[in-house]
Amino acid sequence: MEKFDLLITLTGDKKEENNVTIAFTMAVAARKKGLKTDLLMLSYATYLMEEGYVEDIDIGEPFKPIKELMDEYLSLGGKISVCNACLKHNGIDEDKLVKGVDIVNAEYVIDALMAAEKTLQLN
Numbered sequence: 001m002e003k004f005d006l007l008i009t010l011t012g013d014k015k016e017e018n019n020v021t022i023a024f025t026m027a028v029a030a031r032k033k034g035l036k037t038d039l040l041m042l043s044y045a046t047y048l049m050e051e052g053y054v055e056d057i058d059i060g061e062p063f064k065p066i067k068e069l070m071d072e073y074l075s076l077g078g079k080i081s082v083c084n085a086c087l088k089h090n091g092i093d094e095d096k097l098v099k100g101v102d103i104v105n106a107e108y109v110i111d112a113l114m115a116a117e118k119t120l121q122l123n
Contacts, residue, residue, distance in 0.1 A: 001108075004079075005035035007116035011043040011123045014057060017066075019122040020048065021059050024069035026120055031076035038079045038112060040104075046086045049097045074100050083109065 008030075010023040023039060030037045041049055048054055048066070058065035064072075074080070080101045087094060087103065094103060104112075113119065 001111040001115050002038075003036070004038045004112065004116045006030045006037045006118050006120065007040060007112050008037065008120045009040045009042060009113075009122070010045040010048075013044040013047040014053075015044070016122075017057050017059050020045070020054075020057060020066060021063050021069070023120070023122045024066055024073060025063060027078055028069055028073050028076065031073060031078045038081055038116075039073065040109065040112065041080065041082045041101075042086055042109070043083075044090070046082055046090050046092055049080065049082050049101050050092060051096055051098055070098070081108065081112070 008023050008027055010020065012019045014020075027037055027039045054066040054070060057067075080098075081104045082097065082101050084103045084105055097103075
């Protein structure tokens with residue numbers, strides 16, 4: 001199991017755009033500080049990983065749009081993990097996910113939570 005400096009868990013989708021924005025903003029900030037991070041998508045947050053889903057999520061200044069934050073986070077080497085059971089439950093096709101995300105199982109989620117130095121949970 002990889003050990004992360006910061007594990008961020010997110011459960012909301014467009015209906016929780018403030019929490020989504022905070023999660024991605026903090027993930028980018030952590031990567032810029034050189035912290036090893038994983039942004040873990042659970043429950044409804046799995047919808048965020050569908051290609052094109054985040055295009056219109058923008059809560060305005062001083063925050064950046066989610067698409068921009070996601071691209072920046074991934075370009076900085078950030079990891080995004082998506083719960084496989086949540087994908088299935090929500091009827092999301094794995095072939096339509098954003099490139100670069102990892103599909104994980106419940107065991108990974110528990111191990112990542114237990115091994116992380118710190119966590120930020122936005123639920």
